[in-house]
Amino acid sequence: MCGIWATFGVTGGLTPTCVKCFSNIRHRGPDAWRIEQDAREPLAILGFQRLAIVDGLHGMQPMRLHCYPRTTLICNGEIYNCKRLQKQHEFQYETNCDVEAIIHLYQRFGIEEAVTNLDGVFSFCLVDGEKKKVYIARDPYGVRPLFSFHDPENDVLAICSEAKGLLGLKQNGSPNSTLGQFSPGNLQVWSILESGKVKLDYTHQYFTPGKAPKFEPYVPENKLIDMNVNEKIAYLLEAACRKRLMSDRRIGCLLSGGLDSSLITAIVVKLAKEYKLPYKIQTFAIGMGDSPDLAAARTVADYLGTEHHEVQFDENDIRKELDNVIYHLESYDITTIRASLPMYLLSKYIKEKTDTTVVFSGEGADELAQGYIYFRDAPSEKDAHKESVRLLSDIYLYDGLRADRTTSAFSLELRVxxxxxxxxxxxxxxxxxxxxxxxxVEKHLLRSSFAKSGLLPDCVLWRHKEAFSDGVSSVKKSLFSVIKEITTERLQEDDIQYPGLQPKTNESKYYRYVFEKSFPGQHNFTPYYWMPKWVQVSDPSARFIKHYAAK
Structure with a gap:
């Protein structure tokens, strides 16, 4: 997890506005920073805020290689097949940094071939000074964030890991300028004009959920031939964890005690023993009072023998951090903000009280494996599949966004x-x-794939589904009830008319009010409120769905 930032065509070069914008993402990379302006491309400025995870000596960016001195890369990501690419194509690496593979792939095969051969998570900007081209790309599910700003009247382009690093440019731009998320699975190609300004050549969508990857798979197909459905799932999920262990910093796991985080934790603990990591895996759970998540996480931690940390929070913590959470999220979605509060507080604890920097999490399982309770009401298996693909396509706007922003706010690197x-x-x-x-039973296929593994006790493997923002709540009083009381108390004006989505409750009105203070006019950041499908509810909490099983 790092922060990338770049501008092209901004008159005046590195203006005070640019410097302030760049500093707004300092939390993403506290270990070092660099900002460069190429004398040969005076209107191109590239900045990097670094969180050192791999290759502390040579991993700094913007990155240039001796063999390609006119090609410059800034990238926030991890390329898990970097060594396989090196061996397959006999690349001569100059660093131990995984993202170097992007430059070699581009030089050997071109940008479209390069981006489809990356097995990893990434947002990058690559500048070819010889061809006068700028290439921007984001990983298939948007695990690594990226925003883009475009002012067509002034031929200006800018990109940043978070919107807060571009707001100043947007405010100084023309009325037709736009600022929004760069879509996952997309590649853009821009030309640098003689004036130093830029012009869009084309956009290419190189990935959609379910599409077969083009790169050589981490697990060869012939290794799966003799396995049944359950065995393949278990083997591939372990492989997904295995490739994500690359780190020179300590690794830990977010552990709610639900199926998703417990499975990932169990696999990571198993692999840590196999690789003989010189430390115990730390696990982190958070809850209010008699939270069911705390109790379940404690059961898992005891079973796995982790170095477990429990964090208790209360109404005072919510009052103190609610506005900060909305600022870091850059969203006013109800579900996302509710679920982000405990994750934000937990990340703060990890940063301040431990030496863990890389954290594994269970995000994505509900979208992929149909884990949300409302999937029981799907009209057909075809509809359920379509909904799963839709959720994966939009995860970067909701749960993916939550996971990245709450951890990056405290300089942690997330692995999913x-x-x-x-x-x-x-x-x-x-x-x-x-x-x-x-x-x-939701995620029945996923659960049954680990039924005989011994990785988890049955009481955890088959635990009922409970949304994170509900599971961390006290049994006596739900988290969203506390939040509703606080937001109603704080709301001063409730008749403001906003563009885009209209907030209807006091809670949503307060969220929008706070959002507009930091991101005025950027309602496009949240295209719709996350809500269950196929059920008639007025609140997104799982507690209002008839199938809800929590006590």
């Missing part, structure tokens, strides 16, 4: 194995009927 490209492709290729809830 469930969104591994080979794993998601395989899972989505399984007959839809098998992926649906069975006998009232």
């Amino acid at each position: 194995p469930f969104l591994d490209i080979q794993f998601t492709h395989h899972y989505l290729s399984i007959p839809p009927k098998l992926r649906q809830p069975q006998n009232g």
